[in-house]
Amino acid sequence: MAISLIDTFRLLASFDPPRRSLRGAPWEEYVDWAIAQGLAPLASYNLEYRLGGADAPEWARDRLLSIYQGSLNDNVMKLVNFKRTVDDLEGRRLLLLGGAAFADTLYPHVAFRPVLEIQMLLRRMDVEAFAGYLSQHEFRPEPDEPAHGAARVVSDGRTPIFLYADVLGPERRDEVQGIFERAKPMRMYGSSIFRPDLEDMVLLVVLQHAREGYQVPWLSFVDLRELVMGAKSMGGLYSRPMDVALLLERAKAWRLERSLYASLSLVARLFPETAGTVTPALPTLRRATRELLDRLVVNPASEPGQMSHVRGSDRLRRLLTGR
The missing domain is CATH 3.30.460 (Beta Polymerase; domain 2)
Known part of the structure; x- marks a missing residue:
């Protein structure tokens, strides 16, 4: 049975992927796209260490694994050098x-x-x-x-x-x-x-989404997923439930309610398991505004490679940031 690109993404972007075969996944399309979106290291780890290869072709596993190894070395070099500097x-x-x-x-x-x-x-x-x-x-x-x-x-x-x-x-x-x-x-x-702090970081990620017109790597939606869900795989600063009332209060003060709606709606669309947490955090907007954001942002941005037509749109950025 054929497996869609979005289903392949969801499985390989999970921190706890269910074990299954990905023999019919669109590997020719997925591998290059995942590398460009910053998703390859996590995908490679899941394939090699959580899913036992998942019947993926050898060439795809080799290419993703090389990105994983490179990411590890590059991250350590950059972060250690930054620590020495500051x-x-x-x-x-x-x-x-x-x-x-x-x-x-x-x-x-x-x-x-x-x-x-x-x-x-x-x-x-x-x-x-x-x-x-x-x-x-x-x-x-x-x-x-x-x-x-x-x-x-x-x-x-x-x-x-x-x-x-x-x-x-x-x-x-x-x-x-x-x-x-x-x-x-x-x-x-x-x-x-x-x-x-957590609620501030959520809104800062949302602000970046808006300023980039949602032309951001899909890795950023994984970031937001983990922030919103309270980083359950970890035990640090962001490993706690969001204060939804505080988040909505700050979103209003920062004039980011539309952007918060768009970014959280995207997280719920890309990762359906987050809907129960995300829905209460959606700002209350007029129906016409919600429909406009769904049409201009959420629907196209939840399909791989479908946002190029809004790139550089000043009107969209003004809509998202309330300016």
């Missing part, structure tokens, strides 16, 4: 975002979550000072204009570091200040590195 930094409160914040708190193994870059949230006044500090450790400004809304991007030739500030706009600096005040220390990286 370990002695004192007197700051710098927030780690994205893959570097998730690899050890959401994923059972650091290799499962590729860390392509390091993302950090800083107070505006700290951006230049921290960029200067990084320059003492061979991190230089990237020649191009900062991308993805970053204030600065620096790199040592191996690891780009994206520095963000005023992520909610200058008119909501009090809300951003709250993110810093609620952040929890990441002592493994020294005294100056922190991680946003």
Whole structure:
């Protein structure tokens, strides 16, 4: 019996996949797509160590396994180098975002979550000072204009570091200040590195989705799945139930209710087992707004490769962020 691409994705993106054969899966389509979406390391581990190969073709297993091994080596190199760089930094409160914040708190193994870059949230006044500090450790400004809304991007030739500030706009600096005040220390990286609290991190992931017009790797929806579900495979900062009332209150204050609806609806669509947790956290929107978001975002983004027609849409970004 043929197995769809979405079913292959769901099985191989699970932290507890049911044992079954994937002989009829669309491997020619899945392998390249999974690599591009950042899903290959977790898929490879599941195939090799949880599913006994699952009757997948040898070439597919070999290719995914090479990505898994490369992800492990690359992640360790980047994170160890980052630790050496910031370990002695004192007197700051710098927030780690994205893959570097998730690899050890959401994923059972650091290799499962590729860390392509390091993302950090800083107070505006700290951006230049921290960029200067990084320059003492061979991190230089990237020649191009900062991308993805970053204030600065620096790199040592191996690891780009994206520095963000005023992520909610200058008119909501009090809300951003709250993110810093609620952040929890990441002592493994020294005294100056922190991680946003759970509800803040959910909304920061949602904000990134919206600003990218949902042109994000599907790995980001795995991140959000684990945040929303309370990182049950782990025992760290994000391993607790979400405070739904608090999440909805902050989403309204940050003007991210539409984006939260879209991102959570996508998680429920991609991972049906999350629906019971996700549904109570969906913001209350007008029916017309929900239908518009479903048509423009949720429906196309839940099909592999179907979002190119909205790429770069300023109208969509304004709709999602309430601006």
